[in-house]
Amino acid sequence: MILWNRILVGLDESEPSLNALRYLAGVLGGSNTSKVRLLAVYLPPDPDSHPDPGQRADLAAERRLALEARLAQAYHMLVEARLARENLSTDLVEAGGRTVGQVIMDYQAEGGYGTVVVGRRRLSKAEEFLFGSVSSTVVHTATDCCVWVVA
Amino acid sequence: MPSSGMDLKRQAEELLGNKLDRVRLVHDTTQFMELERGDVLGLDGRRYLITGVAYEGRFGLDEEPKHWVKRALDFSDGSQKLIKLVFFEEFDLPIGLLKVRCYRSPAKESRILELVRGRPQFMQGITHLDPSGNQVRVLDRVPGQSLDKRLDALRLDHRAWFDGLLRPMLERFLGSLEAIAFLHGQGERHGDIRRDHIFVHNEDQRWVWIDFDYNFDFKQSPFGLDLFGLGNVLCYVVGRGIPTLRQIKQERPQTLDLLDTGDLSPVIPNRVFNLKKLYPYLPEELNRVLMHFAASAPIYYERVEEMIEDLRPAIAKLPQPVREEAP
Numbered sequence: 001m002i003l004w005n006r007i008l009v010g011l012d013e014s015e016p017s018l019n020a021l022r023y024l025a026g027v028l029g030g031s032n033t034s035k036v037r038l039l040a041v042y043l044p045p046d047p048d049s050h051p052d053p054g055q056r057a058d059l060a061a062e063r064r065l066a067l068e069a070r071l072a073q074a075y076h077m078l079v080e081a082r083l084a085r086e087n088l089s090t091d092l093v094e095a096g097g098r099t100v101g102q103v104i105m106d107y108q109a110e111g112g113y114g115t116v117v118v119g120r121r122r123l124s125k126a127e128e129f130l131f132g133s134v135s136s137t138v139v140h141t142a143t144d145c146c147v148w149v150v151a
Numbered sequence: 152m153p154s155s156g157m158d159l160k161r162q163a164e165e166l167l168g169n170k171l172d173r174v175r176l177v178h179d180t181t182q183f184m185e186l187e188r189g190d191v192l193g194l195d196g197r198r199y200l201i202t203g204v205a206y207e208g209r210f211g212l213d214e215e216p217k218h219w220v221k222r223a224l225d226f227s228d229g230s231q232k233l234i235k236l237v238f239f240e241e242f243d244l245p246i247g248l249l250k251v252r253c254y255r256s257p258a259k260e261s262r263i264l265e266l267v268r269g270r271p272q273f274m275q276g277i278t279h280l281d282p283s284g285n286q287v288r289v290l291d292r293v294p295g296q297s298l299d300k301r302l303d304a305l306r307l308d309h310r311a312w313f314d315g316l317l318r319p320m321l322e323r324f325l326g327s328l329e330a331i332a333f334l335h336g337q338g339e340r341h342g343d344i345r346r347d348h349i350f351v352h353n354e355d356q357r358w359v360w361i362d363f364d365y366n367f368d369f370k371q372s373p374f375g376l377d378l379f380g381l382g383n384v385l386c387y388v389v390g391r392g393i394p395t396l397r398q399i400k401q402e403r404p405q406t407l408d409l410l411d412t413g414d415l416s417p418v419i420p421n422r423v424f425n426l427k428k429l430y431p432y433l434p435e436e437l438n439r440v441l442m443h444f445a446a447s448a449p450i451y452y453e454r455v456e457e458m459i460e461d462l463r464p465a466i467a468k469l470p471q472p473v474r475e476e477a478p
């Protein structure tokens with residue numbers, strides 16, 4: 001069942017995802033009507049690109065750490081904005097061959113989140129063409145929820 | 152029975168049909184720079200005579216030797232092979248104004264060779280592990296030329312191309328698209344789709360994909376780079392060369408005013424994709440496929456199947472060639 005006051009926030013290491021969070025803190029600050037799940041999607045380094053196992057393990061640890069730090073920082077920002085701790089939680093999931101956008105939307109469907117919040121990287125047309133965009137994937141695949149794209 | 156050094160030299164010369172100064176039997180390929188004409192690679196009980204090194208086929212870089220790619224002859228049947236040795240490199244590949252981190256991956260190429268075995272739209276080959284564990288890829292040389300060499304050699308104006316050859320060419324391209332769709336369906340990517348990575352087979356003129364060793368850090372769109380490459384090949388085939396703004400300025404300045412930035416590639420903004428503005432006789436359906444790769448496109452293709460679905464009916468609108476055979 002989809003619940004409107006269950007909010008899913010997609011976070012990465014980039015600045016725009018923090019902007020999305022600041023906006024959320026501004027809107028929800030002080031209220032205790034919503035549950036917020038902060039989600040970071042971890043993409044393990046590709047063995048084809050990083051064949052050396054030691055190097056790959058270092059890179060993996062580095063990426064995980066960056067995401068964990070971001071989740072901690074985001075949690076703290078929402079606590080500062082006077083959201084109750086019992087309404088806040090974080091999760092780090094591995095993409096497992098899926099793209100970040102797919103993972104976010106799978107998570108949304110499984111957890112019954114009524115609202116999905118993402119930032120926007122302001123990609124150029126060329127970048128969007130070659131690499132795709134998480135926010136547009138989220139917007140285009142959402143069927144039963146509300147999406148906030150914070151630009 | 153182990154053959155003596157003299158035997159090997161005689162066998163190698165017989166295979167080559169020519170004298171060799173010196174013949175060495177080599178098993179380890181780690182120092183690939185040192186392997187040269189006259190060296191015999193012994194791998195998994197098979198032998199290959201190295202006859203030379205491959206040269207960069209890429210436009211403008213014709214003279215650069217690629218020391219990790221050797222030309223060779225198979226001792227068992229005298230057939231021509233290309234042998235790709237393990238060479239890791241990592242670099243930023245410029246694509247238009249962007250740079251993409253690119254990795255050369257022998258493992259990826261070996262895996263794809265297994266996957267495409269027996270499929271005529273892909274080069275064929277096997278992998279041997281040398282004593283140091285290097286993945287040595289032994290490729291059957293596709294007898295033929297790359298698509299760009301083949302098409303650039305044709306002396307035809309665009310109208311003659313359109314009337315006589317475009318349809319059979321695009322039918323072959325459709326086969327190449329289906330091949331890439333198969334690869335994507337298996338969770339793999341070609342990685343370096345360009346018109347010189349399609350070889351036109353001498354026997355039946357089929358188009359064969361070569362070179363699978365590029366890998367990238369993929370972002371949200373897993374097939375974006377392959378699709379970008381396919382769009383470029385399509386534009387190249389339909390336009391018989393991708394027209395650039397500079398060319399148009401020189402050759403047909405009157406059409407320059409018709410073009411705006413929406414007609415150009417968003418990635419390489421001097422390439423014209425709205426070919427109908429240059430060649431008004433192109434069917435609307437075909438131009439619409441091209442426009443998915445132009446800056447004005449509201450959405451881009453995300454999967455090859457979407458491109459195939461649009462291209463197939465567009466090809467049906469093209470004139471049937473009078474002559475049957477095509478280059």
Ligand SMILES: Nc1ncnc2c1ncn2[C@@H]1O[C@H](COP(=O)(O)OP(=O)(O)OP(=O)(O)O)[C@@H](O)[C@H]1O
Nearest residue numbers: 205208217220233274290291292293350361362364
């Ligand atoms: N199976 C094949 N049949 C015929 N020619 C081939 C084949 N594979 C490669 N070649 C030729 O050898 C050249 C080098 O091979 P290939 O492109 O696979 O090497 P590479 O080192 O991966 O090159 P790149 O710089 O494009 O990554 C090709 O450009 C082509 O001319």
Ligand SMILES: [Mg+2]
Nearest residue numbers: 343362364365
């Ligand atoms: Mg290559």
